[in-house]
Amino acid sequence: RHSMLPRHVQRLGRDCITHWNGSQILCLNSPVSSCMRWAGHYPPWASFPLPISADFSANWRFHPFFGPWRQFQISNWHLDNYTQSCCFHLPNPSMKSEGEEPLTKKRRLSGQDDTSTPEQETNLSNQKEVSCLSAAQNEEKHGSKKGIIKRHWEYFCQQSRTMKITKNKGSDQSSTGSEAAFDFTVMSYNILSQNLLEDNSHLYKHCRQRLLFWTYRFPNILQEIKELDADVLCLQEVQEDHYRAEIKSSLESLGYHCEYKMRTGRKPDGCAICFKTSKFSLISSNPVEFFRRDIPLLDRDNVGLVLLLQPRFHCKASAAICIANTHLLYNPRRGDIKLTQLAMLLAEIASVAPQKDGSFCPIIICGDFNSVPGSPLYRFIKEGKLNYEGLAIGKVSGQEQFPRGQRILSIPIWPKKLGISQNCVYEIKQQQKEENAGEKLEAAKQDNTQEIVITSEKLSSKLRHHFKLSSVYSHYFPDTGVPEVTTCHSRSAVTVDYIFYSAANDDTAAQPGAEDSFCGGLKLLGRLALVTEKDLWTVNGLPNEKNSSDHLPLLAEFRLIEQ
Numbered sequence: 001r002h003s004m005l006p007r008h009v010q011r012l013g014r015d016c017i018t019h020w021n022g023s024q025i026l027c028l029n030s031p032v033s034s035c036m037r038w039a040g041h042y043p044p045w046a047s048f049p050l051p052i053s054a055d056f057s058a059n060w061r062f063h064p065f066f067g068p069w070r071q072f073q074i075s076n077w078h079l080d081n082y083t084q085s086c087c088f089h090l091p092n093p094s095m096k097s098e099g100e101e102p103l104t105k106k107r108r109l110s111g112q113d114d115t116s117t118p119e120q121e122t123n124l125s126n127q128k129e130v131s132c133l134s135a136a137q138n139e140e141k142h143g144s145k146k147g148i149i150k151r152h153w154e155y156f157c158q159q160s161r162t163m164k165i166t167k168n169k170g171s172d173q174s175s176t177g178s179e180a181a182f183d184f185t186v187m188s189y190n191i192l193s194q195n196l197l198e199d200n201s202h203l204y205k206h207c208r209q210r211l212l213f214w215t216y217r218f219p220n221i222l223q224e225i226k227e228l229d230a231d232v233l234c235l236q237e238v239q240e241d242h243y244r245a246e247i248k249s250s251l252e253s254l255g256y257h258c259e260y261k262m263r264t265g266r267k268p269d270g271c272a273i274c275f276k277t278s279k280f281s282l283i284s285s286n287p288v289e290f291f292r293r294d295i296p297l298l299d300r301d302n303v304g305l306v307l308l309l310q311p312r313f314h315c316k317a318s319a320a321i322c323i324a325n326t327h328l329l330y331n332p333r334r335g336d337i338k339l340t341q342l343a344m345l346l347a348e349i350a351s352v353a354p355q356k357d358g359s360f361c362p363i364i365i366c367g368d369f370n371s372v373p374g375s376p377l378y379r380f381i382k383e384g385k386l387n388y389e390g391l392a393i394g395k396v397s398g399q400e401q402f403p404r405g406q407r408i409l410s411i412p413i414w415p416k417k418l419g420i421s422q423n424c425v426y427e428i429k430q431q432q433k434e435e436n437a438g439e440k441l442e443a444a445k446q447d448n449t450q451e452i453v454i455t456s457e458k459l460s461s462k463l464r465h466h467f468k469l470s471s472v473y474s475h476y477f478p479d480t481g482v483p484e485v486t487t488c489h490s491r492s493a494v495t496v497d498y499i500f501y502s503a504a505n506d507d508t509a510a511q512p513g514a515e516d517s518f519c520g521g522l523k524l525l526g527r528l529a530l531v532t533e534k535d536l537w538t539v540n541g542l543p544n545e546k547n548s549s550d551h552l553p554l555l556a557e558f559r560l561i562e563q
Contacts, residue, residue, distance in 0.1 A: 054231035056121045071425055072367035086331050128387035148546050155526045156509045157559075171263050182311045182319075182560040183525065185232035188366035188499050190327070190487070190551035191221050191236040192543070203550070204491040206541050214242065222250055224547075228528070228555050232309075233274040234325035234366035240268050247272075261287040271325045271367070273307050278515045283308040283320060288348045288463075290341045296415060308361075316562060320354040322360075326367040333404055335396020338370065338377055339388070339463070346424040346465045351509040362522045363467055365500040368551070371397035372494055373475035373483075378551045381500055384468055388413065389461035400496075411461045425463040455544035470510040472527050472556040477519055487532060487551045489540045493533035499554050504561035506537040521561050 194214045198202065206210060212215070225233065233256065238247060240262050248258050257277050288304035304326035325344050329337050332343075345365075353360040371377040375398030380386035388396075389411065394403025412422065419427045421475035475484050475495055486497040489515055503510030504521030530552065536542060542550045 009045075009116045021358060036534045039333075041099060048166065055299060058354075064071075080297040084309060088341055094129055133413050149433070149531055149535065149539055152551075153526055155351060155527050157233075157523070157525045182313060182478070183557060184231040184311075184516040184560075185555060185557045186232045186234065186323070186364055186366065186499060187225075187553050187555045188234045188325070188497055189225075189553040190236040190368045190497060190549060191238060192217070192549040192551065193239045193267050194242065195239055198238060202313055202552075203491055204543070205490050206463075207543055211543055211545065211548070214427060217543065218242070218246065220546065220548035225251070226254065228553060230362075230555055231276045232281045232323055232325065234270070235272040235274070236325070236327040236368045238272045239270050240270060243270075243272065256270065257282065259305060259307060261303045261305045263301045263303050264289050264291045267301045271305045271327055273305050273323055273325050275307070275309060275323075276351055279312060280309040281312060283310050284352065285350055286295075288326075288345055290344055292418070295415060295418060297337060297340060298418075300334075301351070302329050302341055304341075304343070304348065304367075306348050308352050309562060318355070319560065320355070320361040321361040321479070321563070322349060322363045324349050324365045324367075326368050327370075328364075328367070330370045332370075332397055332399035333394045335377070335391075335393040336413050338397055339386075339409075340418070342369075342377065342381070343414070343420055343424045344418075346467070347420045347426050348467070350425045351443075360467065360502070363469070363502040364522070364558070365469065366498070366554075368497050369397075370399065370496050372496065374398060380463060381498075382471060384465050384467065384469070386463045387461055390464065399496075422460070422463055423504075424463065435559060467519075468502055470503040470507070470524075471552065472501065472524060473530060477532070482532050485536060485552075486554065487531050488533060488536045492542075493528075493541075497554055499556050501556075501558065506561070521559050525559055527557070528553070530554075 017330075034142075045132040069402060085502075097403070187563050197212060209244060233251070238260065240260075243260055248260070248333075251258055251274050254280060255275040255276050258272055258274040259282070260272045261269060262268075284307070286308075287305040288306060290298055290300060290302045290304070292298040304324060306322065306324045309323060311321065328341050331337070349363060349365070350360075353363055355361050369377065369381075376386055376396050377399070388409045391405050391409050392403060393409055394400060394406060397408075414420065416427075421427055473484060473495075476482065477484065484495055485493045487493070488493045501522045501524065503524050507521065507523045539545070542552070
């Protein structure tokens with residue numbers, strides 16, 4: 001296969017020479033530190049230039065044919081003699097050398113503590129990314145699946161189309177006065193933390209390496225946000241150092257106010273909710289930590305964030321909208337933790353969203369729930385109830401076709417000291433409701449009271465929440481029945497991201513939910529259509545040239561309806 005190279009060079013390890021294929025190119029006048037360079041001088045026993053790794057001390061492994069080390073030492077072979085005029089760029093992730101592996105992975109493989117400072121790591125990483133991007137400028141001409149994912153806007157209301165056209169012409173909703181309907185858009189987007197990408201590089205073997213650098217990905221992500229122009233952003237996997245360095249300032253320059261909650265423990269990413277200050281003002285920001293030191297079940301570092309926003313242009317000064325964002329635990333075999341985390345989020349929403357008359361304000365819940373449509377966890381969100389008696393923990397999220405977690409959920413799932421009832425509200429509020437109900441029951445007959453107690457005992461394996469929630473997306477294409485996809489990488493392509501909302505009674509796009517206890521609600525006007533797995537692989541899956549996360553952004557337009 002390598003007719004132009006001697007046989008003994010063909011047998012060199014992958015740290016020195018890699019196979020020629022369509023994705024490897026010869027880059028001229030590109031001083032790339034992580035690529036292969038040709039030595040300007042070489043030993044007298046070699047009749048051709050030999051390739052040397054730039055990271056000589058870390059990567060070089062001699063093949064036996066090179067002869068004794070002493071002979072190599074006396075030869076005129078020095079790092080100073082390396083020419084900067086040409087290099088081989090090796091973007092194929094399956095042929096990565098040790099020097100190209102993420103720093104965290106290198107530490108794990110070597111078993112040694114990292115003695116470099118964070119500044120040194122950052123500088124090294126930035127130099128590598130910039131140089132490899134420079135070396136790959138001409139790579140666009142070679143063998144990659146290119147294209148743009150075609151996603152169209154689906155309207156549920158003709159008035160929405162008219163409003164969007166008017167908005168594009170430059171009208172301001174504030175100019176229409178207090179009688180105008182309040183329309184707004186919400187995006188949910190898992191932007192893929194760079195740290196998690198590097199720690200799970202096996203999921204992105206289909207991607208060119210240059211597409212995985214943060215310096216390449218962030219401009220693409222920011223451009224997507226600019227183009228979709230949502231009024232509210234719910235972002236997951238927002239890496240803390242990137243958030244502080246550039247994400248927050250970039251979004252603020254676009255007119256957003258940002259609220260951020262980092263994961264607990266040593267996890268470097270978190271959730272953010274950003275809203276346009278021209279459309280909303282902040283009433284309260286309420287972070288939720290799912291880790292509890294005193295509860296063994298809750299030993300994971302996932303978080304949530306709940307904001308109460310007030311529309312700036314609306315007929316009622318007391319109008320409010322509750323926006324929640326979360327990223328639940330991934331582990332398919334720990335449905336007990338997932339359900340408990342969800343209950344904690346719902347309890348926080350229930351404490352934030354009540355209005356003076358006792359009803360809830362409109363609610364939107366976004367996030368990566370690591371659960372598929374039709375799973376018990378998904379049904380619980382939409383239906384407002386779940387009888388988990390006899391349910392295996394591995395079946396809660398529906399992520400695995402043949403779940404390995406066969407242990408049955410305990411009754412109750414979480415301990416009483418968590419302070420959250422089976423109705424997914426904080427126990428203090430639940431006790432207040434029970435006391436009020438108790439006063440009314442004092443006049444009732446004794447036998448009727450006994451029936452109520454017995455019924456309560458039978459419901460001990462039933463979870464409930466009091467929100468009437470619908471999903472923005474239907475999860476299957478109606479004409480074909482093919483599933484919609486929100487995430488796609490080397491291992492799977494499924495739906496795990498959602499936007500749930502409290503639907504108004506006249507919302508034709510809403511699905512039946514739990515009891516209606518809302519003051520008005522939200523009417524779904526439109527959504528950005530999703531695509532199939534087949535569609536995504538026509539552009540080489542995710543991430544790709546244009547879409548720089550392994551998730552797609554979800555986008556919906558709502559109208560606030562008053563009671």
